[in-house]
Amino acid sequence: DAKTTQPTSMDCAEGRAANLPCNHSTISGNEYVYWYRQIHSQGPQYIIHGLKNNETNEMASLIITEDRKSSTLILPHATLRDTAVYYCIVSAYTGANSKLTFGKGITLSVRP
Amino acid sequence: DAGVIQSPRHEVTEMGQEVTLRCKPISGHDYLFWYRQTMMRGLELLIYFNNNVPIDDSGMPEDRFSAKMPNASFSTLKIQPSEPRDSAVYFCASSSMGRAKKEAFFGQGTRLTVV
Numbered sequence: 001d002a003k004t005t006q007p008t009s010m011d012c013a014e015g016r017a018a019n020l021p022c023n024h025s026t027i028s029g030n031e032y033v034y035w036y037r038q039i040h041s042q043g044p045q046y047i048i049h050g051l052k053n054n055e056t057n058e059m060a061s062l063i064i065t066e067d068r069k070s071s072t073l074i075l076p077h078a079t080l081r082d083t084a085v086y087y088c089i090v091s092a093y094t095g096a097n098s099k100l101t102f103g104k105g106i107t108l109s110v111r112p
Numbered sequence: 113d114a115g116v117i118q119s120p121r122h123e124v125t126e127m128g129q130e131v132t133l134r135c136k137p138i139s140g141h142d143y144l145f146w147y148r149q150t151m152m153r154g155l156e157l158l159i160y161f162n163n164n165v166p167i168d169d170s171g172m173p174e175d176r177f178s179a180k181m182p183n184a185s186f187s188t189l190k191i192q193p194s195e196p197r198d199s200a201v202y203f204c205a206s207s208s209m210g211r212a213k214k215e216a217f218f219g220q221g222t223r224l225t226v227v
Contacts, residue, residue: 032214034215036216038155041201041221042220042221043116043203043205043218043219043220043221044155044203044205044216044218045218046213046215046216046217049213049214049215087155098143098160098162098167099145099157099160099167099168100145100157100160100205100216101157102147102154102155102156102157103154104154105154
């Protein structure tokens with residue numbers, strides 16, 4: 001019962017920006033958008049999260065639409081090490097609504 | 113901090129045997145999650161705890177699975193009896209409401225093979 005939908009896969013060239021889309025049309029007002037990634041058989045790793053405003057950190061940027069029904073994760077200069085499965089998740093992180101439910105994610109392949 | 117520590121890293125057991133997976137969350141974290149990952153079903157949330165209390169166990173597949181968190185620094189996931197379809201990678205994760213990011217930190221996982 002994942003509350004997000006993502007394309008199955010995409011690829012991009014090394015050094016170029018990777019833009020990963022996510023739809024979360026049923027997001028509630030108190031739910032954050034989180035992005036995690038999982039590199040082959042390792043545990044998922046947190047990337048970034050946001051509520052309403054766009055966010056940027058050392059790993060990526062997160063662009064959230066004004067109606068909050070979709071978002072885009074941007075890896076500004078993709079490297080081969082960014083090849084992974086990327087998960088978009090919504091969670092309110094309050095008591096009973098604190099579950100982190102992962103969908104299928106999007107497989108990003110960065111090509112040389 | 114050493115991060116979330118799971119043991120064992122690999123477990124091979126025979127069908128019908130009891131299996132216990134262990135997790136030590138990051139000190140100070142008040143949420144603990146157990147996940148199962150297979151190629152067919154992806155990453156499934158089994159159960160999560162808040163302050164050692166189970167909040168949602170709706171993902172636990174059946175009565176053969178049980179999870180406990182006797183204190184803030186330890187949790188177990190037990191399968192009794194184990195079946196070949198339980199073969200998967202089991203991840204434990206912890207997080208803290210007190211952190212601004214509230215991000216979850218995952219362990220390295222336990223790869224379970226039931227033969």
